[in-house]
Amino acid sequence: MxxxxxxxxxxxxxxxxxxxxxxxxxxxxxxxxxxxxxxxxxxxxxxxxxxxxxxxxxxxxxxxxxxxxxxxxxxxxxxxxxxxxxxxxxxxxxxxxxxxxxxxxxPGVSSFFGAAASLSAEYTLPNVSQSVIITRMEGRTPVPERESIRSFAAHKSTMVLFLSSGLTEELSKELIAGGYEKETPVAVVYKATWPDEKIFRCTVQSLPQTMKDNNITKTALILVGNFLGDDYERSELYNPKFSHEFREGIK
The missing domain is CATH 3.40.1010.10 (Tetrapyrrole methylase, N-terminal domain)
Known part of the structure; x- marks a missing residue:
């Protein structure tokens, strides 16, 4: 077995x-x-x-x-x-x-869950992003054209990038060309949950320099999106006026 x-x-x-x-x-x-x-x-x-x-x-x-x-x-x-x-x-x-x-x-706990836990972040915030795109930058191994970073960036959803730490110059350009604003927040989580974990916060535009300044070239996840910001709406699930199967909302 x-x-x-x-x-x-x-x-x-x-x-x-x-x-x-x-x-x-x-x-x-x-x-x-x-x-x-x-x-x-x-x-x-x-x-x-x-x-x-x-x-x-x-x-x-x-x-x-x-x-x-x-x-x-x-x-x-x-x-x-x-x-x-x-x-x-x-x-x-x-x-x-x-x-x-x-x-x-x-099944196992993915590193992108570990990274979110380390950041105390929620990928799916009401009125910010309800979708998570898990992908990687094209490098030595090709990516189908229909799944290019530029095409995904048009959605401005939460994006989690694996296997892309050494390709951030081109990554930053593709994210911006696709639709993310230059100041969209980014978090880089190096070796999420390991004893030597490191976290760096930057923007889509400053990502390449942040990676260079901290000598990060591998074993890191790059998280992109406004879920890393401070603006979001409260969940309806726990809204006292919202009714559902288990609770009647306040009229």
Whole structure:
């Protein structure tokens, strides 16, 4: 059996209880070493085989899993955050299906949730933004033209950018060209929830300089939007005049 486990954003106590259980029972652990907090490996049982996938190809990962299956061993494939976001799990799952190897997926706390918690921020504020765009800047790996930063920026919704810390010069230009005002607030959260987490606040226009001044080139989320400001409307859900299934509003 293979368990794809979301390790959470970084802090070792933010892995789910199910993820912790599978991790502590696994005979074989293949972890995304470039991003997963290695302190999580302290949950592994004595004698567990541990592999760092940062040094492996997809085929090499599957070879380790196949060997474990032949030896009747359980494997945990430990991914950063939640496996469904930039986790590259689909290609692994398809190969496991072809090999008739059983698997399941354990969700994790994504780093974009961890970043919001660190900022005490709410992505969806009434009359500010009711949508969250999760995307990345085009770099060595292409992005479909229909999903360009410029096209998304036209909505002026909350935007969360992964894998874009080293591309902020072009990112800033694309955000402005798409529709965000130059002074739209931005928060950069470096290693969200890790012990060495850092937070930098700036604007869309000043983002490249902020990254340069603080030598941030990777392992950071870039959050864009007016949800980082101070203006919003109160939620109707808790408005004393608003009626719903569980409470009659004041007339």
């Amino acid at each position: 293979v368990h794809f486990v979301g390790a959470g954003p970084g802090a070792t106590d933010l892995i789910t209880m199910r993820g912790h259980k599978y991790l502590s029972e696994a005979d074989v652990i293949i972890y995304a070493g470039s991003l997963v907090n290695k302190e999580l490996l302290s949950y592994a049982k004595e004698g567990a085989e541990i592999y760092n996938s940062a040094h492996m190809t997809l085929e090499e990962v599957v070879d380790v899993i196949q060997k474990a299956e032949k030896e009747n061993k359980d494997t945990v494939r430990l991914h950063t955050g939640d496996p469904s976001i930039y986790g590259a799990i689909r290609e692994q799952i398809d190969l496991l299906k072809a090999l008739d190897i059983r698997y399941d997926v354990v």
